Each structure stands twice: as structure tokens, then as C-alpha cells.
Amino acid sequence: MGAMSTSDITTTAVCYTGSLPVTDPDCLVTREVPVPSPGPHDLLVEVEAVSVNPVDVKQRAGAPADPTTGFSVLGYDAAGTVVAVGEEVTLFTPGDAVFYAGQIDRPGTDQRLHLVDERLAGHRPTTVSAAEAASFPLTMITAWEVLFDRLRLTTDSAGTLLVVGATGGVGSAMLQLAEALLPQVRTIATASGAERTQWVRDLGAEHVVDHHLDGHAFADAVLTAAPGGVNWLFTAHSEGQIPLYARIVRPFGDIVAIDDGPRDVEPLKGRSIAWHWELMFTRSLEQTPDMVGQHDLLEKVAALVDAGQVRPTVSEHLSPITAGTLQEAHHLVESNHTLGKVVVSGWE
Structure with a gap:
């Protein structure tokens, strides 16, 4: 009918x-x-x-x-x-x-x-x-919009993407989309423990960093995997992390957050790092x-x-x-x- x-x-x-x-x-x-x-x-x-x-x-x-x-x-x-x-x-x-x-x-x-x-x-x-x-749906839409609408990555994009919170639904979706559609993008995933480390590797992560490391050790581990810093950073856990992100993202890099996030992103200014919000409900809320x-x-x-x-x-x-x-x-x-x-x- x-x-x-x-x-x-x-x-x-x-x-x-x-x-x-x-x-x-x-x-x-x-x-x-x-x-x-x-x-x-x-x-x-x-x-x-x-x-x-x-x-x-x-x-x-x-x-x-x-x-x-x-x-x-x-x-x-x-x-x-x-x-x-x-x-x-x-x-x-x-x-x-x-x-x-x-x-x-x-x-x-x-x-x-x-x-x-x-x-x-x-x-x-x-x-x-x-x-x-x-x-x-929700996680794939979010991951897709992060990669292709917020970061505007294409098959020609080359660089390193850090996925913070990679074992969650959105992170797991993003690793797979990057593996399938972005051949020149290297992915670093955060995870802890053998099971979670294997989970993100199976989904396409090329490097894994333990997110339980303290700020300095975490930054050192990321910068070892990506000398000079990462080009793009996705985060589901951004509150209180801005000074750390300012250290590990390259100048002119991009960060996308899906949590409620910080209120002050000023530490990113010196490196001209762009901050993006992602909410997969924006299209329907605003009837775009x-x-x-x-x-x-x-x-x-x-x-x-x-x-x-x-x-x-x-x-x-x-x-x-x-x-x-x-x-x-x-x-x-x-x-x-x-x-x-x-x-x-x-x-x-």
C-alpha cells in the first residue's frame, strides 16, 4: 500500500x-x-x-x-x-x-x-x-560525515589520521571506511589491552597507541608513529585534551569532535589547527x-x-x-x- x-x-x-x-x-x-x-x-x-x-x-x-x-x-x-x-x-x-x-x-x-x-x-x-x-547507520553516518564532509578527504588524500576512541562504534566504523576508501591515509588507533588492540588492527589500524598512557608518554608514542604530528584527529573524548592535541597535530591540521568538547580551543591557534564539530543529526534538525x-x-x-x-x-x-x-x-x-x-x- x-x-x-x-x-x-x-x-x-x-x-x-x-x-x-x-x-x-x-x-x-x-x-x-x-x-x-x-x-x-x-x-x-x-x-x-x-x-x-x-x-x-x-x-x-x-x-x-x-x-x-x-x-x-x-x-x-x-x-x-x-x-x-x-x-x-x-x-x-x-x-x-x-x-x-x-x-x-x-x-x-x-x-x-x-x-x-x-x-x-x-x-x-x-x-x-x-x-x-x-x-x-548512526556510527557509519557519523564516520562518513567526519571523513568526507568535515575533513573533506578523497582518494588522493595522503597523511595520517589518529582515531581517539577507536574501539567504540564510530571509531570502529571510521577505521573500516578509511581502509576501504582512503588508500593513502595511514591510521593510528587508540586502544588498550590485547583484545582491543587486535580489534582495531583487524579493522584496519596500522598503528595502535595505548590511550591509558599519560599525556607525555601518549604524545611521544603518537609522534613516534607519525613524526611531525598527525594530519587529522578524530576524537570522542576531547574534554581536557586540547594542550595534548596541540602538540600531536601538525600545523594546519584538523580535529573533529563528537562529544560536548572543550570550551577553550585557543592552544590550537598557534599552529592554525582547525576545530570541527560533527553531529549526524544536523541535516534533519536543520532540514538542510x-x-x-x-x-x-x-x-x-x-x-x-x-x-x-x-x-x-x-x-x-x-x-x-x-x-x-x-x-x-x-x-x-x-x-x-x-x-x-x-x-x-x-x-x-
């Missing part, structure tokens, strides 16, 4: 009603929520799998629930099947298998039926499961003219997956999608000890 009215339809959703710790049994609850009719560019998707990202944990623990309804639905990754489309949709038809990361200003993906703008979704890879497909760019890049990611050049980085796969299972997934992500991604699939 195409466009449809869903005003009388409800669907099961996992929500939070207040900022409760993950140990509280009521930190996530199940609700029946209305399914609004698809807007002109919306897809109504039957969700088969989701993943849990740090943004989910951060929102549950610190952001108030919607004051109108008393609850908010989390979730910024999904894989599922299109069951209906808005009247102006051109990229998909009912029955298409899709994957996407959704929008931060609309209800999340932790529900059976979910609306997403077609310009933010891609046809999901055919060679992986729904659960594995759900591990890709190039919103369809997220669809385009997810199509490219799917092709890389199906060609065997990019693989899922799922470390924990839980089932089914319930408040209790998602609470367990939140706990795993909040521990900061997980490698790659935590996914949850199937409904009771």
Missing part, C-alpha cells in the same frame, strides 16, 4: 518517563503509542532490530521526558521493512528492507511501527541480518537542502557491506525488544567497556 491513514493505530514502544539510573527497574517502560499518518516524505517502517548508542544512554539519564505525553521513545538506529509511504515518497516502496538512524527531534526507533523521512534511510545490505544491519545526502551515503555503505569491504561490529546481540532487554543493553553501553555495537532484535 502507499499513503495511508494511521490515526487509529497504536503500536508497542519502549519509553522512558523520567531521568532514572539504569539500575532502576522503571528506567524504561512499555507503552502503547499512537502511530501518526506518514507525512509527504515519510516511510512507515515495521522495525525488526535496533541498536543502542551513547546518545540513547545520555538522553535517558539526563533529558526530561516529553511533558505533553509524560514519556519519550528512544532509539536512533533501526532495520526493518517499509509498510506504507507518504504521498511524495520516491526512493522506496512498501516491502523494501531499510536501515537508518532516524531523527533526534522525532520519536525514536524503539517501537514496532516507526516513521522516518525517506531522505534519511537506505536500502539495507542484503548479505547481513536485520540485527547486523541495525548496527551500522542536502538531507538526501544521508540516504546516498547509506546506499554506499550498503554496497560496501555487500562487497565485503565493511563488516558489522556487533559485540552483543540481545533479544527480544522489550523494556528489560533494552535496559540490559543500556547498562552495557553505559559501562563503557563494550567493543563495537550492542543490538537488540525481535519482538515478543
